[in-house]
Amino acid sequence: MNLNPSTFLQKASFVLESLKENFLFRSLEVPSGVDLSSNDYLGLTRHSKLIESLKEGLALYGAGSGASRLVSGHRDSFEIAEQTCSEWVGTETSVWVANGYAANLGLISCIANAKSEIFTDRLNHASILDGIRLSGAEKTYYKHLNLNHLEELLQKSKRKERIIISESVFSMDGDFAPILDLLYLKNKYDAVLILDDAHGIGIFGQSGEGRVAQVLGPERMEEVDFITYTAGKSLGLEGAWIGTSRIGKEFLINKMRTFIYSTAPMPAITHAVPTSISIVRSMRKEREDLLKRADRFRISLEAKNYPKTTSESQIVPILFPSEKTVLDSAEICKNNGLYVKAIRPPTVSVPRLRVSIHSDTTESILEKLISLLPEF
Incomplete structure (x- = not known):
């Protein structure tokens, strides 16, 4: 049966409310703070x-x-x-x-x-x-x-x-x-x-x-x-x-x-x-350095008892037990000047912060991120 406009809006409202109740609702925001989410790994967008x-x-x-x-x-x-x-x-x-x-x-x-x-x-x-x-x-x-x-x-x-x-x-x-x-x-x-x-x-x-x-x-x-x-x-x-x-x-x-x-x-x-x-x-050293920082960051996460992942690249997932906990953690990071996005189902099966290590991501930034993560 075809949906008339009012029927569709009712159905859409129900779906959106369900997403909110399950911490799966998404909305747009302008990023602020230190970028730990984008795929601009070498910082070329502003070169x-x-x-x-x-x-x-x-x-x-x-x-x-x-x-x-x-x-x-x-x-x-x-x-x-x-x-x-x-x-x-x-x-x-x-x-x-x-x-x-x-x-x-x-x-x-x-x-x-x-x-x-x-x-x-x-x-x-x-x-x-x-x-x-x-x-x-x-x-x-x-x-x-x-x-x-x-x-x-x-x-x-x-x-x-x-x-x-x-x-x-x-x-x-x-x-x-x-x-x-x-x-x-x-x-x-x-x-x-x-x-x-x-x-x-x-x-x-x-x-x-x-x-x-x-x-x-x-x-x-x-x-x-x-x-x-x-x-x-x-x-x-x-x-x-x-x-x-x-x-x-x-x-x-x-x-x-x-x-x-x-x-x-x-x-x-x-x-x-x-x-x-x-x-x-020309950025060979920058590539090598960011991958080394990613390696050290993975070691630091394991030291804080976060689950070990199969990551071997500049992309480092931090796995969380629920959608709510990962959203709360992302908000804490944002309030402290670090922009890292919470990734949730259906994009992934396990909620996570997806951390992108960039050529300008310093050790002190990653140490700050580690300090803001909750203990589980």
């Missing part, structure tokens, strides 16, 4: 050289693109950005899109269909899961990072078209996918492999080329069919790109609906991409 490059791009290309890239929205800055990104991470070529969500949603729904079976890590990002739903493929979860379980499922599969998808660095847990093992299973079972390196790019590798490139090296990058990257985190911009082969790129340009039917991103953004990458490549 003077990047801002100047954006201004230059605005002067050259204007404020917007005006159309899809297949109509009249294509600019040379897209091609330059795609080439620069590909050379940096080691893929043959790439396709620039509006954001990481559009990259995963468009890519997965483009290459999969009702004949496909997609094997997805249980903790993969919502954009991956939504892409699977949109594709119409059979969705099969494997236990988080459990490659024995994945292989059991691959052995049982009756589908000829198999696709394996995983994040490289998991956004809420900060742990690593076993990339070499995933590649082995991809080759053994003749599957397509998609990796999402959104939280690896800029942080891992000698020049920040990402977790996938760090593990595989340039000689094996072409074995991964598609890798999604984002410029909205360590690169300090917005937008995303899909690393792939030449044929893969041509297929996406012709078939990916989030590319074909969407106004192209601001050309000024892609104009600034080479500048951003140049800055990131």
Whole structure:
């Protein structure tokens, strides 16, 4: 039965009240205090050289693109950005899109269909899961990072078209996918492999080329069919790109609906991409230092009897027993000048403070955060 407006509003009010009663209601706020939540890991969003490059791009290309890239929205800055990104991470070529969500949603729904079976890590990002739903493929979860379980499922599969998808660095847990093992299973079972390196790019590798490139090296990058990257985190911009082969790129340009039917991103953004990458490549010491601070922070959390997690990256979750306790802790932190967000179901199964360690996150800031955490 269709809902009339008044019926919908009544239902919506009931749902919202239920969320509030269960400490799951969400609202918008302008962040204040020391940033321990954003994905601006290297602090590039306010870098003077990047801002100047954006201004230059605005002067050259204007404020917007005006159309899809297949109509009249294509600019040379897209091609330059795609080439620069590909050379940096080691893929043959790439396709620039509006954001990481559009990259995963468009890519997965483009290459999969009702004949496909997609094997997805249980903790993969919502954009991956939504892409699977949109594709119409059979969705099969494997236990988080459990490659024995994945292989059991691959052995049982009756589908000829198999696709394996995983994040490289998991956004809420900060742990690593076993990339070499995933590649082995991809080759053994003749599957397509998609990796999402959104939280690896800029942080891992000698020049920040990402977790996938760090593990595989340039000689094996072409074995991964598609890798999604984002410029909205360590690169300090917005937008995303899909690393792939030449044929893969041509297929996406012709078939990916989030590319074909969407106004192209601001050309000024892609104009600034080479500048951003140049800055990131020069920040090797900053990357190494922030990862060392993350290691020490994990040790401090364990010393305070917080549950040990599988985090190995700049993302450090602090697990809490309930939604209320994590909200209370986030509020205490905010009142003391530290901005760290409470992450709750359904985003995660266990409530947590998701701490992002940045290049300017000092030891004293992390010590202050530790001191504000409750005892359990």
